[in-house]
Amino acid sequence: MKVKNKIKFQLISMVLVFTFFVTPLSSIAAETTKPWMDPSLSAKERTSLLLDNMNLDQKVQLVTGNLNNHYGFYNEEINDFGIPALTMADGPAGVRIANSDIQDKKATALPAPIALAATWDVNAANTYGELLGNEAFNTTHNVILGPGLDIARFPWGERNFESLGEDPLLQSKLAIPYVNGIQSYPVMATAKHWLLNNQETERFTIDSIASERAIQEVYARPFAEVIEHAGLSSVMCSFNKVNGVNACEDGEILTTVLKDQLDFEGFVMSDYGANHSTAVSANAGLDLETPGEPNGYWGDHLTAAVTEGKVSEERINDMATRLLTEMFSKGLFDQPAENNPISAKAHGNIAREIAEQSMVLMKNENGTLPLNKNEVESIAVIGPDADNASAAGGGSSMVNPTYTVSPLEGIKNEAGQNVQVSYAPGSDPISAGDILPGPSAVPxxxxxxxxxxxxxxxxxxxxxxxxxxxxxxxxxxxxxxxxxxxxxxxxxxxxxxxxxxxxxxxxxxxxxxxxxxxxxxxxxxxxxxxxxxxxxxxxxxxxxxxxxxxxxxxxxxxxxxxxxxxxxxxxxxxxxxxxxxxxxxxxxxxxxxxxxPPNGAVDTKMQEAIDLAEKSDVAVVVTRTYDSEGYVDNSTLDLPNNQDQLIKEIAKVNPNTVVVQMSGRAVQMDTWQDDVPAIVQAWFPGQEQGNAISNVLFGEVNPSGKLPITFPVDEDTTPVSNDNQFPGVYGVSDYSEGVFVGYKGYEEAGIEPAYAFGHGLSYTTFKYRNVKAKAKTKGKNKDLEVTVSLNLINTGDVSGSEVVQVYVGQLPTSTETPAKQLAGFKKIELKPGKKEHLQIELDTKSLSYWDETKNEWIMPSGEVPVYVGSSSDDIRYETSIHIK
Missing domain, CATH: 2.60.120.260 (Galactose-binding domain-like)
Structure with a gap:
């Protein structure tokens, strides 16, 4: 995605300004009795000097969080040493400001992370992260609680909207620039939730049982990549149990896997209230206890545990070292967060551009889209919240936007004065009640x-x-x-x-x-x-x-x-x-x-929408779901509050019915998708949702989004469709699908989805030519390098972007591996008739598997199939590589 230079400059230039003006002040401070304030020293040197001057009580104070009802949550500053407070802001879809004195608690509401994932665009991910870092810093925050790296294990997860999809490679490739963008400011990113935090149902107590191989290949993989390639500051451990042990008390995942195997040098914080012990969690590898109810388990309890010999002082030093080193290295000591006005318009433009690139054209028969305002005289906009600009994921990700644009407003503005745009809700507003199981509420x-x-x-x-x-x-x-x-x-x-x-x-x-x-x-x-x-x-x-x-x-x-x-x-x-x-x-x-109800039973509100659609040239039905963190996942993929029936009834009277679906998860479409010619998956598009939707509908923007999750036919035909897997039996969720998560599981089980992973249409067409795959070794270590090259041609009439996706097939080993696994991708924009030669370097871990006996990645030798296409089920070319 291309971002306007002036907007990009605005985001980046702040760092240069901070460096120029703050460094001299820090140098002056270094001449005092606090040598750790000298910015010319390394972060590790400064940390060592500071720790030498701190006693046990002060170190424990540093690693024990506090809750402040006015400012939200943080750990307190320690003035004697010049240690700033950690002022934390919820993410990951924008900065959630808790302090009403800070800019009226308003920030840019970005498209949900699942929408960012649908862009398949690493540049968009970097811009997304830069905006978060910019707004966090300029609203007095120095820690962002994001990104969310929980794999979307099943399609109806209530927190899928916070995820970057179902594939660990796609997540990783987007999370790296996302974190780098945040941390280009004096702000620390926090990847969450570690580990196997993949459902809301019984989320505080569920015991997630998964194999070591599944953990390494799927669930830990995005964390590993941002640790290695983005200098991640912090990881948040989750509420659930992992293989029988509370995640924040599990030495196997906190120390053995995270710190030893993945070489994580940052600090581990607990989710809020997720720590349940003193010595156990400290010895397991927890480094910062965030506030719990009523007062948490650390503080004086942790000091006593050290005095009693239950926790070593070396462990306390390690906690403090990890925390302080990150604070020094990310600039928190030298560049204190400020309260500066947010550029609402410029940042809103960024939110809109990302939303536009995220929208997935699921279906488009007979050239229904884009709409031509010179040929359309009347449009019926229908949907319970089409006039509402607050379609977003709830809970800790909910951002108070600087301004909003509803779908109805956006369509009216784009259609112009010569097109009659009318509105009817058709059903009742969507609410938190719609998360509950069972049939839709009585109208x-x-x-x-x-x-x-x-x-x-x-x-x-x-x-x-x-x-x-x-x-x-x-x-x-x-x-x-x-x-x-x-x-x-x-x-x-x-x-x-x-x-x-x-x-x-x-x-x-x-x-x-x-x-x-x-x-x-x-x-x-x-x-x-x-x-x-x-x-x-x-x-x-x-x-x-x-x-x-x-x-x-x-x-x-x-x-x-x-x-x-x-x-x-x-x-x-x-x-x-x-x-x-x-x-x-x-x-x-x-x-x-x-x-x-029986067929034909239509309430008054729905009938008004039907009547409006019947007399209009085009009907745009804007649907939505209610998705939020909480304590339960929706047990159905149906649209809530009678919206499925609404679409079917509208399609009966208007053959030009377009469905714009706003959700953070997959929805079931089998009862109506054959009745409508066009479907746009718009996700939760952020505060500029109305303008983004209208630009796609009218062709001002050519949609280029690709699904980051598989859309199944229904909730009974997925790789995670038995009770043992979800919601779990007797408090245990069995990850028995192993590494066959998402599209890999559909192929393994022979399940045909409604819309495959990677699917997304365009207003133009693309051809793939001269596809070649090559494997070679390089360097003294003879590291394997695998590349796929091809020519991509825009054979249509309008400019557009294509995401070329490369998958590898089953590996030559007796160990069971996926029939198709994403190994690389590239997004490219082309004008009509233009051609570009692409080279895509494949991820070598996609050519490997985790050996639980040897505790390492194994790359087998032999012939490996390579598939190149526009989605996981739209393969244009098949070739192979030979691994020596």
């Missing part, structure tokens, strides 16, 4: 509150802050739907995805009870399957008859099929309590009133 337009309050849609809701409906309710209101997911998801950064919905007070984020009453109007005669998805006790009454009694200590869905007649109105009462939630009351209210 609000079919529900009416008690006594028809103000002609509102929905049900009358009464909330109590106790579990037994005792006393007067603390809150009475009308809820559009019964689709509630409180507790963890009802805090700032989690509920910000749903600005159309009324915020629920925090007093209901733990034990609570609620009652919803009103009427349900039947839209079509037939059989309806009603459902309750809940944790705790949920009861559904229809016309005062109990039809569902859902009492469970786990999140479950219960259903009841009933026959209704069109036009009937039935009384509805739902009673819910967290009281029987098995000790999980801190999660707050979790309940959804769902339905599975």
């Amino acid at each position: 609000s337009s079919l529900l009416s509150p008690v006594n028809g309050e103000d002609n509102k849609y929905g049900l009358t809701a009464e909330y109590w802050s106790n579990t037994n409906f005792e006393g007067e309710p603390s809150l009475i209101r009308t809820d559009n739907q019964v689709n509630l997911n409180l507790g963890f998801y009802n805090y700032e950064g989690f509920n910000a995805q749903s600005p159309k919905l009324e915020t629920t007070p925090g007093e209901f984020n733990s034990e609570m009870s609620a009652r919803w009453t009103g009427q349900f109007t039947v839209p079509e005669s037939g059989e309806y399957t009603l459902s309750l998805s809940s944790l705790g006790t949920g009861k559904l009454y229809i016309d005062d008859e109990l039809v569902i009694d859902n009492q469970s200590k786990k999140l479950t869905t219960s259903k009841k099929t009933l026959s209704f007649v069109e036009g009937e109105q039935h009384n509805v009462r739902i009673e819910y309590s967290t009281g029987d939630s098995g000790g999980q009351q801190d999660f707050g209210g979790i309940i959804r009133f769902g339905w599975e």
